[in-house]
Amino acid sequence: MVTIFGVPTMALFGQLLIGLINGSFYALLSLGLAVIFGMLNIINFAHGAQYMLGAVAAYLLLNILGIGYWPALILAPLIVGAIGIVIERLFLQWLYKLDHLYGLLLTFGLALIIEGVGRNYLGTAGLPYTLPDSLRGGNNLGFMYLPNYRAWVIGVSLVVCFGTWFAIERTKLGAYLRAATENPTLVRAFGINVPRMITLTYGFGAALAAFAGVMAAPIYNVSPNMGSELIIVVFAVVVIGGMGSILGAILSGFGLGIIEGLTKVFYPEASNTVIFVVMAIVLLVRPAGLFGRGA
Amino acid sequence: MMEHAPLDKRFSVLGTTSQTIAFAVLAVILVTAPFFTYPLFLMECMCFGLFALAFNLLVGYVGLLSFGHALYFGWASYLSAEAAKNWGLSPELAILVGTATAALCGLVAGALAIRRQGIYFAMITLALAQMMYFVALRAKFTGGEDGIQAVPRGHLFGVIDISSNAAMYVVVLVIFLGGFLLIHRIIHSPFGEVLKAIRENEPRAISLGYKTDRYKLMAFVLSATLAGLAGATKALVVQIASLTDVYWPMSGEVVLMTLVGGLGTVFGPIVGAFVILTMQYKLAWIGQWVLVIQGVIFVVCVLLFRRGIVGEIAHRLRIKL
Numbered sequence: 001m002v003t004i005f006g007v008p009t010m011a012l013f014g015q016l017l018i019g020l021i022n023g024s025f026y027a028l029l030s031l032g033l034a035v036i037f038g039m040l041n042i043i044n045f046a047h048g049a050q051y052m053l054g055a056v057a058a059y060l061l062l063n064i065l066g067i068g069y070w071p072a073l074i075l076a077p078l079i080v081g082a083i084g085i086v087i088e089r090l091f092l093q094w095l096y097k098l099d100h101l102y103g104l105l106l107t108f109g110l111a112l113i114i115e116g117v118g119r120n121y122l123g124t125a126g127l128p129y130t131l132p133d134s135l136r137g138g139n140n141l142g143f144m145y146l147p148n149y150r151a152w153v154i155g156v157s158l159v160v161c162f163g164t165w166f167a168i169e170r171t172k173l174g175a176y177l178r179a180a181t182e183n184p185t186l187v188r189a190f191g192i193n194v195p196r197m198i199t200l201t202y203g204f205g206a207a208l209a210a211f212a213g214v215m216a217a218p219i220y221n222v223s224p225n226m227g228s229e230l231i232i233v234v235f236a237v238v239v240i241g242g243m244g245s246i247l248g249a250i251l252s253g254f255g256l257g258i259i260e261g262l263t264k265v266f267y268p269e270a271s272n273t274v275i276f277v278v279m280a281i282v283l284l285v286r287p288a289g290l291f292g293r294g295a
Numbered sequence: 296m297m298e299h300a301p302l303d304k305r306f307s308v309l310g311t312t313s314q315t316i317a318f319a320v321l322a323v324i325l326v327t328a329p330f331f332t333y334p335l336f337l338m339e340c341m342c343f344g345l346f347a348l349a350f351n352l353l354v355g356y357v358g359l360l361s362f363g364h365a366l367y368f369g370w371a372s373y374l375s376a377e378a379a380k381n382w383g384l385s386p387e388l389a390i391l392v393g394t395a396t397a398a399l400c401g402l403v404a405g406a407l408a409i410r411r412q413g414i415y416f417a418m419i420t421l422a423l424a425q426m427m428y429f430v431a432l433r434a435k436f437t438g439g440e441d442g443i444q445a446v447p448r449g450h451l452f453g454v455i456d457i458s459s460n461a462a463m464y465v466v467v468l469v470i471f472l473g474g475f476l477l478i479h480r481i482i483h484s485p486f487g488e489v490l491k492a493i494r495e496n497e498p499r500a501i502s503l504g505y506k507t508d509r510y511k512l513m514a515f516v517l518s519a520t521l522a523g524l525a526g527a528t529k530a531l532v533v534q535i536a537s538l539t540d541v542y543w544p545m546s547g548e549v550v551l552m553t554l555v556g557g558l559g560t561v562f563g564p565i566v567g568a569f570v571i572l573t574m575q576y577k578l579a580w581i582g583q584w585v586l587v588i589q590g591v592i593f594v595v596c597v598l599l600f601r602r603g604i605v606g607e608i609a610h611r612l613r614i615k616l
Contacts, residue, residue: 109591
């Protein structure tokens, strides 16, 4: 058997693949957090809950209405995005003038509500989500076996991440968004409806989380607490990358997924904690984060 | 730098008159209450009250929101339980071991967390607490999902048997009131005044020559230590240390208690702890819905009731509480 540093290549590449998959979710979620933070100045603690809602929506669409994976990939984000818009109008819009911490506390409360309701109706055990037939199977690449669905998840995440980056950094709409982040009053003076942009941004962020949730459903089981643990790791990713840059969020998401995967191969005991350790080291060496612009 | 702190206001040990009266009422209630309700419940209330007071020291007076205080509470409770059960230490030493553990964790976590501000501070404290949760999950001595069970209360100073609830109640009462007075003293000391100055305007405090990072770290360590004192005591009260105490919902719970009682008020955290624990006991039968109710309380408090119970009373009566 071929080995690298005493580890069989199959195992190494297998874990690297899992790392990339996890990294896709870290990237998608930290991207959403960064976009929301940029516009609303709120850390969206409910992001994990919205990710979970996406997975649950896909599960319910399939098992109650018989609507499959492909439509769910569009429908679930639309549903959760709409919920996000309602949340912003009902709750978040009253907080913009207050200390940032209140936004964190309120969205934490929302996360508890969503997770609590989920636990009541779905239980805490994971519910399996069946893969669509078109994405079953896989290819043997010679050095490793690559399941089609995993390749699909990584590919789509990359496309969505860079699509978002392009939309924000290279289009006119993105220019409005960035301008409104810097100076909302001035942008309003130019006749642009900033409050509506803020609402839609939150809806988009929630939809992005839900999209990640639908993609996660066939890989991990659908369960009400799938979001809460993940969001804490994503917070660490955000601290490492800094929220100043979209590209930074994407790169640190994938990078940390890979680091986590490698840790599973070489020192499995630390695989749960390695991202937090990296965070501590980054705080010591570069307190502003790898891509941050000041604290 | 202490001598430069504003000293124009002279404080009695208990601050204002209204606070002295409120403290007297609190002491009377806590001394008489065990004759009317379950001592075990009251002891838990005091432990969580002290925990919330310690948390409030940081968020209410320095403006730093820690979302990871379960780390200090939970790890102190583990070490205190381990010391009492397996090292055969007497209860006061076991509590000391637990508290010292929390102080050490607070020193390390605090030194990392104060390198960033605001929202990042909250995320860093939460992430570090989650890391230590995983460590607790993996470590042998913590007993994983089972926790450390059947922790003996033992003999205080090796002499006084505190296995009965009555004896333990006195111990917890002394620790609670001592902790309260200490926190009160810290808040109203020149050191506390500097902390409030940092909360209001950190750049100005820096320009006045205060090394604000040192003050923040000191406040963090004090807060972690007192949270540890609460956790270490609780392990002996309920005679178990478990993963619940180090897991993130516990960090959220202490935030909730303080928010309900009143952020930055002297007595708010105690009232908040009592209200939330009472709710949990009364509503134990509705199971998972407790989580939903807690979420709703968070939302309502943030949107409509930011002063909290004690803060609102103090505001209406125009006194300091």
